[in-house]
Amino acid sequence: MDLTELIAFQTVMREGTFSKAAEKLNYAQSTITNQIKRLEKELGITLFYRNWEATLTPAGQRFAEQVDQLIQHWRYVGDIAKQLNEEEIGTLRIGVTETWADCHLPHILNEFRQYKPKIACEITVGHSAFLEECLQQEKITIALCADSEYSHLFSFEPLAQESISVVIPAGHSLATAQTVTIDELLSHLLIIGQSSCKYRLQVEKAFHTYEKEPLFYTLNQLSLIPLYAEQLNVIGIVPSSLHIDSGYTRLPFPVLDNHLNIGILQLRSMKYSSGIQQLFIEQVRNYFHNR
Incomplete structure (x- = not known):
């Protein structure tokens, strides 16, 4: 079992067919099929019924409940390994409201770069509801925005008030x-x-x-x-x-x-935060604490 097989399973499950998953991941359909077959062989179970739509078997449904955390843990372990090897590489995916992208984030990133100068950053700018969607779709891993009404999905740490x-x-x-x-x-x-x-x-x-x-x-x-x-x-x-x-x-x-409370919004299901993300969050906290 490897990360590509887990991601292939997760994508087939979300997209509904092997062909759509292959298109999403930019693979040939045969590649996705082989990845799922290898995963099924390693697990000793059948994950999908083979029909036009990729329908989960009962065993596949139980495995699906754990796959998100397996992928998170795999990436977390990989991040720790990079840190142990003193490799300053990786990508931080941040979401931020338009006003904070202008007045706060550049200062925070400038401080963050002092510690991690070789970390790439992907910054998504949008309103808070849009950033919630990006978190759920795993396009970003952290958002600096308003609190969510869906407290069962998101954790929120208030940092400042926006009038x-x-x-x-x-x-x-x-x-x-x-x-x-x-x-x-x-x-x-x-x-x-x-x-x-x-x-x-x-x-x-x-x-x-x-x-x-x-x-x-x-x-x-x-x-x-x-x-x-x-x-x-x-x-x-x-x-x-x-x-x-x-x-x-x-x-x-x-x-x-x-007033609106603005702060750090994260998915509750993201159990494992990388060391890079934890450091960024600490820089955000320090920035607002010292204002």
């Missing part, structure tokens, strides 16, 4: 205001992040008790919201950590609780 700001361009009628109310916002076009953004959900809650509904333009790239607000002479709503050039009025979003 929400109203961004008003200089030419707007509210540009000289010291504060802004929900009623005033309801009278204007608002530009905001997409509906799955956690901060937008906080904003929408604030409007729930009002009969009039807000009119939103939606952008999935938060850094463009101030630009569009200026060009259209409307109001933008953004996380407060988003960098904004001078020339805009920035006001707190007018609700008592306009």
Whole structure:
């Protein structure tokens, strides 16, 4: 049994057929078939019924319950072996929200590179719900984002609070205001992040008790919201950590609780964390502790 056989089994199980698994892994179908046959021979059991769809046998179903942890453990052992051989190689796959990718992550990575200068980093930027999906699909192994409502799937370590700001361009009628109310916002076009953004959900809650509904333009790239607000002479709503050039009025979003907890999100099922990942997490903690 080796890691490629375990990954082949996991992929066939997830994709549903040998041909789709072969396409996913960029192998010939015969290669996948031979890997599964070798695995079945080593285990002494039949894992799949041989029909058009790769249906698990009862023994295959029991093995499937353990395969994710077997793969994690295999990679963990491999990582330890690399460290014992003093090999500074590997890849760290990080997910991060757009605002933290701009204002925090570069500083954290700069410190991390002092310890692991030859480690490659794959950085995925997106809103928190998207990063949850990436974690589940194992495209990333750690996310710096908002907490998840699915606490049975994810563990979360809060590190900082993110507030929400109203961004008003200089030419707007509210540009000289010291504060802004929900009623005033309801009278204007608002530009905001997409509906799955956690901060937008906080904003929408604030409007729930009002009969009039807000009119939103939606952008999935938060850094463009101030630009569009200026060009259209409307109001933008953004996380407060988003960098904004001078020339805009920035006001707190007018609700008592306009904060989100942001921190380290990981899959609970990822039982084994590599030494590289553990070191990165420690650098993240130190960064926020010393701010």
